[in-house]
Amino acid sequence: MANSIVVDGSRMNKIIKLDTYNMQATCQCGTPLQVLEDQLRALGYTTGHSPQSKPLAQLGGLVATRSIGQFSTLYGGIEEMVVGLEAVFPNGHIARIKNVPRRAAGPDIRHVVIGNEGALCFITEVTVKIYKFMPENNILLGYTLDRMKTGFEILRQVMVNGYRPSVARLYDPEDADYHFSHFSEGRCVLIFMAEGPKAIAEATAAAIKEIVARHPECQEVDSRYIQVWFDNLNWDASDVAEERAEILETKNIGNTTEISADWEKINVIYEACVERIRREVPDMTLVGGHSSHSYINGTNLYFVHYYNVVDCKPEEELTKYHLPIKTIIVEETLKAGGAICHHHGVGKYRTPWIDQEHGSAYYILETLKRAFDPRGIMNKGTIFKG
Amino acid sequence: MSLTREQIVEQLVGILGEDNVVTDEAVLRQSSVDRFRRFEELHGVFTQPLPAAVVYVHSTAEVAEVLKLLIKT
Numbered sequence: 001m002a003n004s005i006v007v008d009g010s011r012m013n014k015i016i017k018l019d020t021y022n023m024q025a026t027c028q029c030g031t032p033l034q035v036l037e038d039q040l041r042a043l044g045y046t047t048g049h050s051p052q053s054k055p056l057a058q059l060g061g062l063v064a065t066r067s068i069g070q071f072s073t074l075y076g077g078i079e080e081m082v083v084g085l086e087a088v089f090p091n092g093h094i095a096r097i098k099n100v101p102r103r104a105a106g107p108d109i110r111h112v113v114i115g116n117e118g119a120l121c122f123i124t125e126v127t128v129k130i131y132k133f134m135p136e137n138n139i140l141l142g143y144t145l146d147r148m149k150t151g152f153e154i155l156r157q158v159m160v161n162g163y164r165p166s167v168a169r170l171y172d173p174e175d176a177d178y179h180f181s182h183f184s185e186g187r188c189v190l191i192f193m194a195e196g197p198k199a200i201a202e203a204t205a206a207a208i209k210e211i212v213a214r215h216p217e218c219q220e221v222d223s224r225y226i227q228v229w230f231d232n233l234n235w236d237a238s239d240v241a242e243e244r245a246e247i248l249e250t251k252n253i254g255n256t257t258e259i260s261a262d263w264e265k266i267n268v269i270y271e272a273c274v275e276r277i278r279r280e281v282p283d284m285t286l287v288g289g290h291s292s293h294s295y296i297n298g299t300n301l302y303f304v305h306y307y308n309v310v311d312c313k314p315e316e317e318l319t320k321y322h323l324p325i326k327t328i329i330v331e332e333t334l335k336a337g338g339a340i341c342h343h344h345g346v347g348k349y350r351t352p353w354i355d356q357e358h359g360s361a362y363y364i365l366e367t368l369k370r371a372f373d374p375r376g377i378m379n380k381g382t383i384f385k386g
Numbered sequence: 387m388s389l390t391r392e393q394i395v396e397q398l399v400g401i402l403g404e405d406n407v408v409t410d411e412a413v414l415r416q417s418s419v420d421r422f423r424r425f426e427e428l429h430g431v432f433t434q435p436l437p438a439a440v441v442y443v444h445s446t447a448e449v450a451e452v453l454k455l456l457i458k459t
Contacts (some may be wrong), residue, residue, distance in 0.1 A: 001435060001437065002435030002436065002437075003391050003394070003435075003437065004437045004438065005398065005437060005438060005439055005440075005441060005448065005452070005456060006417045006437050006439070006440040006441070006453060007441055007443055008440055008441065008443070009444050009449070010442070011442050011443070011444055012443060012444060012445065012446075086446060088446060088449040088450050088453055089453070090453050090456075090457050091448040091453070091454065091457060092449055092451070092453050092454035092457075093450075094446055108422075122449050122453065123448070124446040124449055158403055244428055245423070247425065247428055248428055248429075253425050255422075277398070303397040309425065313431075314425055314426040314428075314429035314431045315426045315431050315433050317425040317426065318422075318423065318425070318426070322422075347422070348422075349422065370455070375457055377453075377456050377457055
């Protein structure tokens, strides 16, 4: 946006209170999650939030984008972690949502703020739940298998039978080859982590083993391989710098697009998107993806797409490759009845489909924009068109 | 009330102080894009309009003052 103002809250970075009796931590918006998490772990606690961006992300942004972490299948997304918060609306009104364990005092107003992407208000303070940190009880399990469809069914059986592993991930062969080429051998990869109190972690791991054993195509992988992956989950500034150098050198660039759908639809969307991207978009070097966040009624799909940028100016890369890929994924997801944004937010590039995503319920969303930001000064073109 | 880019920056400096209002062109260029446009950015190509300023806020009250200014302009 020409002549816009970028408001940077990163210097509002104080941890206001670590309350280990009521199990909640209060921070200013610019507090890095890594700083909060390190302080909590030193005391034997954790937020349970572990997005890949943990070394770079700050609490306000994590809430504004409705983020999710790698342990979400146990701890939930950020929307299940936020207790209360403070936000400033475009007219300068400061709203504080108090910290209570639950209430039925009208609609849950936290959800007007969580995921607003700066289009309705600016988040200044956040209180999140904390949990006991018991990494000594973690149990990692890994398998290779032939088909995504089998993997989705195993994830479904784990969830519907009432188990809550913190990690439940299924990679297709191309994405598995990118992360696990030392053992995947062209197959899909399935990973679980059970955590929490020892007896619960052990019962969860035992049940997962039993469910997997019913699918003979699964082969167990040495858990040390999975431990190496687990110890290198996140991206810090040096990873970002390394990726930038690689892109410049190779002209090969990768991006991701994440969606969600119920158990019946997820494999349909996966197969349709992979087939169409391979057929319609040139110069692809990797078309694949993984499921990394499961729920009782469905899961997400995190498409991973890499391509060589060939015969085009730098400013044409988006329109020649990235946007056509995103469009295919959004179209196929909408056609099947899934959600076009699972955890990266809408941003400016999925806003054109926001009304199709919500259908008749878009009325609720656009009314919020009209009510809180009638002059449209907040992050124009994000979530809301125009 | 319609303010020019210079007038907006001047008023922001009035609220936040000079040190917290950045108008350096290199910073504005970097702030005009995010990771989504990193291919063109890596090649030194910036296709998006530039913001007028990047401002650092230090309190909720400052955020409120900034937004109250922007809604009037």
